[in-house]
Amino acid sequence: MSSEKSPLSPRIDKTGNIEILIAAAECFMEQGYHAASIDDVARRLGSTKGRIYHYYRSKTELFFDVHREGMRRNFEAVTPAMKGPEPAARRLSAMFRQHALSMMENLALEAVVVQGVEMHRFGATTPEQRRTLAELMTVRNDFESLFKRVAYEGVEDGSIRTSDVSVAVKVALGAINWLSIWYRPRPAETRDDREILADKIVESIMQGLNTPR
Amino acid sequence: MSSEKSPLSPRIDKTGNIEILIAAAECFMEQGYHAASIDDVARRLGSTKGRIYHYYRSKTELFFDVHREGMRRNFEAVTPAMKGPEPAARRLSAMFRQHALSMMENLALEAVVVQGVEMHRFGATTPEQRRTLAELMTVRNDFESLFKRVAYEGVEDGSIRTSDVSVAVKVALGAINWLSIWYRPRPAETRDDREILADKIVESIMQGLNTPR
């Protein structure tokens, strides 16, 4: 489920590879992809380049795998909430909520996802990298489509009203993704705190700012 | 109004300097700050490094000035809409609308603004750079405060209702800033097209997705 053929050692979930992904994500988040060196990532791991290049053939592939893992967790968080007997607006709310929580709890990974794959359009040289790039952008589109589908259901069952579903979904997802910019966990933060914040965000997205009546 | 003491030649608005800022913004947007080289920016200008380093002492300062110019245009777009006799909700809508239009019409500059100043926390070495950095983050806060202020007015005059003004504003601004990620002008796009899109975005922000009655 993780990815296609692994050209090197078994990628994700062997044991230590997730550590590499997290460390890389943190470096990429703090300094940006290009500014963060492989040595920085290794230093954060308390090891050296050798370890990283043992599992990843290039920095680009490392970035791609961070992106993949971030998106994987997004799907994992959201998909359970999208099916059910409730009206679509309810399910959509739940999806937004789960996505917001996923953003907060996988901050580094999701910050890298937000930083985006588009920037690598220039740098991607090998055909394999280009294929991977296209694949990742497809995944991002699929994720957005999840929300669009449920939103369209809501328009049909009358639980949602908007003049443009596509724009409305982009607005909502943008609001949530923006968490990676301003949200930073406070020292002693509990799960409840995050749920409260997520609820407020969902309220803003679903109800808007206007006085309802 | 642009900035304090200019250590080199008169920065903005001399004539050609704005060209440098735009070219730099486009490069930074496409490749990211670190991946874009000064030579890339110069090439886009049809000149060489010499021209850039004649006006800017370092790449970092160039980035800072791009950021400044982007924020300046944001203020320019939004401030006229914030005062007036209308209820605060109306004025806030107008501010959002203007901000969205500004994002679309200064896409490269604003993409750099969105890319963020935070990433330079690590790289900033000289004390002057650190001071500039703090200044720019203050400007960003001030910009957000503009919206918060009007939103609070709306809560008081009853035209706005939300459980947390601060979160609601962050949600709304995130939705608009997210434009820099997905919005790309179509080949033959008119001002009207952009206004239509801006209106849809504002509608989503103000009314939300839920069916109103």
Added chain:
DNA sequence: CAAAAAACATACCAAGTAGTATGTGAGCGC
């Protein structure tokens, strides 16, 4: 328990890039 493979560490290099030092031609005051 021997041997092979996995899991790293070390040492090194070639390429790209920020920044500098210096040259140069065009305009402009006098």
Added chain:
DNA sequence: GCGCTCACATACTACTTGGTATGTTTTTTG
């Protein structure tokens, strides 16, 4: 028309950094 400054272009350097080639140690396998 002479010097002086502005507005760049050219040539060069010092340093960073992605990637590789090669050890070395631990684990697995037969």
